[in-house]
Amino acid sequence: MQPMMTLEELRTLLPQEFPQAMGPDSGLTVAEIGQGSVVMKLEAAERHLRPGGTVSGPTLFMLADVSAYVAILAHIGPVVLAVTTNMSINFLIKPPLGTLVAKASLLKLGKRLAVVEVAIAGEHDGTTVCHAVATYSIPPR
Amino acid sequence: MQPMMTLEELRTLLPQEFPQAMGPDSGLTVAEIGQGSVVMKLEAAERHLRPGGTVSGPTLFMLADVSAYVAILAHIGPVVLAVTTNMSINFLIKPPLGTLVAKASLLKLGKRLAVVEVAIAGEHDGTTVCHAVATYSIPPR
Amino acid sequence: MQPMMTLEELRTLLPQEFPQAMGPDSGLTVAEIGQGSVVMKLEAAERHLRPGGTVSGPTLFMLADVSAYVAILAHIGPVVLAVTTNMSINFLIKPPLGTLVAKASLLKLGKRLAVVEVAIAGEHDGTTVCHAVATYSIPPR
Amino acid sequence: MQPMMTLEELRTLLPQEFPQAMGPDSGLTVAEIGQGSVVMKLEAAERHLRPGGTVSGPTLFMLADVSAYVAILAHIGPVVLAVTTNMSINFLIKPPLGTLVAKASLLKLGKRLAVVEVAIAGEHDGTTVCHAVATYSIPPR
Numbered sequence: 066m067q068p069m070m071t072l073e074e075l076r077t078l079l080p081q082e083f084p085q086a087m088g089p090d091s092g093l094t095v096a097e098i099g100q101g102s103v104v105m106k107l108e109a110a111e112r113h114l115r116p117g118g119t120v121s122g123p124t125l126f127m128l129a130d131v132s133a134y135v136a137i138l139a140h141i142g143p144v145v146l147a148v149t150t151n152m153s154i155n156f157l158i159k160p161p162l163g164t165l166v167a168k169a170s171l172l173k174l175g176k177r178l179a180v181v182e183v184a185i186a187g188e189h190d191g192t193t194v195c196h197a198v199a200t201y202s203i204p205p206r
Numbered sequence: 207m208q209p210m211m212t213l214e215e216l217r218t219l220l221p222q223e224f225p226q227a228m229g230p231d232s233g234l235t236v237a238e239i240g241q242g243s244v245v246m247k248l249e250a251a252e253r254h255l256r257p258g259g260t261v262s263g264p265t266l267f268m269l270a271d272v273s274a275y276v277a278i279l280a281h282i283g284p285v286v287l288a289v290t291t292n293m294s295i296n297f298l299i300k301p302p303l304g305t306l307v308a309k310a311s312l313l314k315l316g317k318r319l320a321v322v323e324v325a326i327a328g329e330h331d332g333t334t335v336c337h338a339v340a341t342y343s344i345p346p347r
Numbered sequence: 348m349q350p351m352m353t354l355e356e357l358r359t360l361l362p363q364e365f366p367q368a369m370g371p372d373s374g375l376t377v378a379e380i381g382q383g384s385v386v387m388k389l390e391a392a393e394r395h396l397r398p399g400g401t402v403s404g405p406t407l408f409m410l411a412d413v414s415a416y417v418a419i420l421a422h423i424g425p426v427v428l429a430v431t432t433n434m435s436i437n438f439l440i441k442p443p444l445g446t447l448v449a450k451a452s453l454l455k456l457g458k459r460l461a462v463v464e465v466a467i468a469g470e471h472d473g474t475t476v477c478h479a480v481a482t483y484s485i486p487p488r
Numbered sequence: 489m490q491p492m493m494t495l496e497e498l499r500t501l502l503p504q505e506f507p508q509a510m511g512p513d514s515g516l517t518v519a520e521i522g523q524g525s526v527v528m529k530l531e532a533a534e535r536h537l538r539p540g541g542t543v544s545g546p547t548l549f550m551l552a553d554v555s556a557y558v559a560i561l562a563h564i565g566p567v568v569l570a571v572t573t574n575m576s577i578n579f580l581i582k583p584p585l586g587t588l589v590a591k592a593s594l595l596k597l598g599k600r601l602a603v604v605e606v607a608i609a610g611e612h613d614g615t616t617v618c619h620a621v622a623t624y625s626i627p628p629r
Binding site: 296 | 435437439440454455462464475478480482
């Protein structure tokens with residue numbers, strides 16, 4: 066699965082199209098694009114944390130969802146808007162403090178449905194702390 | 207499954223124990239307790255919305271998670287802290303504007319695991335817009 | 348959601364169209380059709396059991412899948428073939444011996460996707476032993 | 489995550505302990521053990537197939553469940569019996585004819601819960617046809 070967008074194209078497009086979710090204050094950046102995958106980073110801000118300083122469940126959900134979405138966008142091009150229909154998310158261990166890294170890998174990229182696996186770990190720690198598989202509905206092009 | 211806490215006890219406890227998640231600014235209130243279930247309401251604020259004014263995915267996740275958590279708390283008492291281990295969440299249709307109502311029903315309340323189903327709808331509209339099933343690990347008491 | 352097929356029509360169609368899965372030896376029968384739901388029964392045979400005489404995991408999966416499929420068929424008519432794309436299934440307690448009853452309720456019946464919730468219990472015991480939510484892709488008609 | 493059993497030990501133990509599920513007629517064999525993972529093969533027999541000759545949904549569920557179970561057993565030793573509590577399974581494309589290969593990888597192996605990811609592909613075809621993530625409850629030792 067060859068990407069259809071470059072890292073630079075994604076980094077330009079995303080803050081324009083999704084200023085709230087992917088703007089400079091979002092803490093989110095696209096770190097890498099690969100064949101069938103993207104890597105995103107989240108520099109957690111105060112609003113992402115729960116008491117104790119670790120990232121909250123809804124923030125992990127958001128990071129998984131955005132990463133999966135960007136993986137699809139990178140591989141079908143900036144045309145269509147995929148819609149999340151299902152996510153099954155497992156919280157494995159408490160996430161470490163600091164930046165989180167999410168790797169989103171396309172399991173399927175069909176005409177109507179995409180299925181994406183996401184593994185989230187601390188930046189300096191390979192251990193997966195959260196794992197998700199999400200399904201997206203792709204509107205007719 | 208008989209609840210072990212009254213509505214009043216929950217309404218007192220939750221903002222004390224979880225001031226960020228359940229405080230006066232959270233938009234969340236416990237509306238009802240039943241046998242094996244609770245009903246919660248979310249009055250969505252600006253930060254809960256996506257462009258267009260509907261509630262965002264992470265907010266629906268948060269509402270499902272909090273409602274399921276409160277259902278467990280209401281039925282085992284205010285002692286132990288359950289931890290979300292898995293949630294499978296389905297986004298069925300775009301949520302309506304305005305207050306959302308989440309009904310969380312215990313499917314299982316075991317010694318070590320609880321499984322809770324959550325259906326979310328608009329306050330004046332019975333249609334389920336989001337449905338989730340979540341598993342919680344209950345620490346040894 | 349009004350059904351588009353009667354109980355009798357379903358009982359005639361299913362064994363013809365799916366002789367292996369729904370024939371006289373399958374142990375499966377459609378017990379009821381409601382608005383947005385069906386009830387199916389499984390009289391478990393030797394091959395459905397695990398040691399100890401309770402129904403096996405793959406059999407519970409099969410019962411959930413068939414029930415959800417029949418719920419869709421009953422409400423869109425006998426034309427199109429829905430394909431299971433995802434199932435999240437929770438095994439709550441060991442199922443009782445004897446006949447199992449599965450109630451499948453449509454959470455969503457869209458043009459392209461259907462989402463169905465299934466609760467399985469023993470025939471003479473209301474307790475849900477297994478709960479599943481499944482997504483089906485509906486081919487263009 | 490170091491395995492605690494050898495391939496030979498597993499191949500001796502499994503048919504003894506689970507003669508129905510893992511006996512010579514089951515079509516299942518353990519092909520490899522790795523750090524935190526096992527690979528299993530299923531030589532599909534008539535009873536595993538749906539019309540058309542491809543493996544049925546319940547068979548894919550069974551293969552995912554058995555592979556995940558064996559991955560846990562191989563890493564905690566042949567003492568305790570893990571119980572499946574949840575599986576989220578995605579059916580990506582129709583499986584090819586012939587032998588299927590399942591790779592089960594431990595995402596978490598805690599004291600009370602294990603979470604295992606399983607990818608199933610055709611033996612001569614790297615494409616994942618089915619992907620599952622399952623949670624197991626591990627009884628106190």
